[in-house]
Amino acid sequence: MPHTPLFAASLMVLALATPAFGQTAPVITDYVALADAIDTTMHAHHYNPAELDTPAYAAVESAVRDLAETATNDEAFKDGFEAIWETGPFSHVDLRHEDRNAEAITDWVDQLRVGQGAALSWDGDIAVLTVNTMMGIDTIEQIDAAYDDISARDTAALIIDLRANRGGMFAFKPLVEHVLDAPLDIGVFVSQGWNAHMDRAPGPQDIVGLEPWTGWSIRDFWDSAQANDLTLARLNPDDVHYAGPVYVLISERTASAAEIAADALQASGRATLIGHRSAGQMLSQRVYDMPGGFQLYLPIADFYSLANGRIEGHGVIPDVDANAAEAMDTALELARQ
Known part of the structure; x- marks a missing residue:
């Protein structure tokens, strides 16, 4: 249906007391x-x-x-x-x-530090990397430092816990790249431009000759995603490489950029996903100023995994279905076999 503006008259807050002489009247949001x-x-x-x-x-x-x-x-x-x-x-x-x-x-946002975004612990010779958010340059630093430790030790297996990760930004990049054996095109971000003239989802044929986006900053990403019909995301192996078994824990709370991480790790063939289907909330949002000092965040790009299709509304399906509360035990059991 066509866009219909709101014609109703503005309702003002009438119960405010009249300001005393010399005071400034409060600003009332329309x-x-x-x-x-x-x-x-x-x-x-x-x-x-x-x-x-x-x-x-x-x-x-x-x-x-x-x-x-x-x-x-x-x-x-x-x-x-x-x-x-x-x-x-x-x-x-x-x-x-x-x-x-x-x-x-x-x-x-590009300079944000969140505190403790990722933490490494050990169960014997099994590394457990818990990543609570994909936000923060310090989360990226913590993931890199964790892989330094993992690679320096005789690590039998790696468990990546994303069960409570609601997403964020680009911390998924090092999380995946440290275990990759080869470059991996993980998916495309789909903009308004694509949907204006195409009535189908993008597929592998649409990325032929498409240069991957390499900016990895939120401003560059937002600008690229809106300027191009498709924005290809490619991950490359990191010099600090872990080659052993990888298990990834997901749940119905795993969302957004954490779903990209889980999907990419699964698509790479380097990881086994354990838990429940993820939230299916994978869109990319940008912020806009609104009247009254508000800011609106709205989705400017959809995401299609080249391995598994659209994640929004579908989620990422684990290889091993397990209750979220029991997923760690399942992973540890598999890692010890």
Whole structure:
């Protein structure tokens, strides 16, 4: 259906006390204008606007419009928006109220340090690398340091635990590259440009002659993904190489970039996946400034694994099905055989 702007009149917060003499009146967010801006921005930048011409999206848009008519403060609108999108027709839609604009957020994310993103432990001669997020340059450093240790020791097997990893950015790159034997094209990010003139999913024939993207920064990625119909992601073997058995633990909580990691490790033939089918929430989002100091995160690119197809809505299927709570025991048992 065609995009319909929100025509309802703005509902202002009426219960605010009149400011005393000399005080500045609080700024009141126009929530209807905010809802309209969200919908307009979604139509302008979503990786496939056809997905917005569906009953499912229409229901979300209507619910957000109703929320705009009743919200009395920013927190209520943000919480209500989050609840609506909890069961939305696609993932990676967030509304936040940051202390910086979208441009500053982009710069900040590329330099982000999260603290403890990855940690290495040992069960005898079996290495257990727990990766809790794909965010943070320090997570990348911790993964690299873990592989230094793994490669320096007589490691019988490696278990990579992604069961609680909700994704993030590019820490999946070293996580996979340290075990690769050869370069691996893992998949393509699909933009609005592709969906504007193609009515099918991309396949191996579409990447012939396509130069892989090598920027590995969030700004470069966002720009490349939106400028090109397809953005090819290729991983290359790292000089610090672990050649032994690899087991990867996944669960229904494993999402986004962690799903790329699990899929790539499985596709490489270097790892056995153990656990439950992953979340199926693999889209790439970009941030946009909204009225009232809000920032909208919306999906600008879909991802298709060259081995297994689309991950959004499907997830990554393990090789060995196991209860998430028991997956570690299963992996340790296999590693000791």
